[in-house]
Amino acid sequence: MFRWLTLCAALMAPAQLAAHPHVFVRTKMAVVFDDSGEISVRLQWYYDEYFSLLVTADLGLDPDGDMLLTADEQALLDEQITAWPADYTGDLEVVQGATVLPLAEKRNHRMTFENGLFYEVHLRPIAEIADRNAPLTLLAYDPHYYVAYDLEGPVVIEGRDDCTVTVTPANLDAAYTTVEELLYGRPASDVGPDEEFPEVGQAFADTVTVTCAAPL
Known part of the structure; x- marks a missing residue:
């Protein structure tokens, strides 16, 4: 996805470039415990219609508009998302x-x-657990808030039945106040495409807490 953000930015209208966030992603999350003791987080990202349109245009996918990809188109899509910077x-x-x-x-x-x-x-x-008796806290966010991740529940636990999940929604009023403070009162729409937006993404992220009765 990271590479696509750079490629598609050139295709966005000026009004879109002046806003934050640029891309909206519905997000589903699962915490997976396997038999070896490894713990993983599975993320599912559902991109918004506008960004999906930009990607199809940029990569030349689905030119006939039938909403289906050929084998070659799918191979191209797979190639573009394999490597992350x-x-x-x-x-x-x-x-x-x-x-x-x-x-x-x-x-x-x-x-x-x-x-x-x-x-x-x-x-x-998760490569290393700091404390097998402590809860896990998960946050899905883009630090610079270029992408807005909208967490859709429930957060699923797989592989164990002694864990519970608590989702604490982001305090959006506090998040927008943080943005104003970091921009010294400037509206976010005044931040140009060549300026780096402050790292405020975490303030907009819902907090997912996973607590298990037995050690992780």
């Missing part, structure tokens, strides 16, 4: 207390095109 973290943060846990490389990464919209899914294993 080294500085792209995948817009996912997993925390225990004040400790941000390292995440392993993504797995089972695939993209599909359904009814004119793009849908992406991948698995992010």
Whole structure:
């Protein structure tokens, strides 16, 4: 997705470039426990109609408009999403207390095109658990709020039946106040395409807390 954001920015109208966020993604999340003791987070991203249209135009997909990809078109789509830049973290943060846990490389990464919209899914294993007796806190966000991730519940637990999930919605009033403070009162629409937007994405993220009765 990261590469597409750069490519599609050139196609966006000036009014779209002046706004934050640019891309809206419905997000579903699952925490997966496997038999080996590994814990992973599965993310499902459903892109908005406008961004999906930009991607099809940029990559030359579905020129006949039948909402179906040929084998060659799917291969091109797969090629474009396989590699992430080294500085792209995948817009996912997993925390225990004040400790941000390292995440392993993504797995089972695939993209599909359904009814004119793009849908992406991948698995992010947690490389190291700091405390097996502490809850996990998960946040899906883009630090610079270029992409808005709208978490859709419920957050699913797979592989265990002794864990509960609590979702704390973001305080949007506080988030917008933070944006105003960091922009020194300037409206977000005044931030030009060549300016770096402040790292406010976390303030807009819902907080997912996973608590298990037994050690992780």
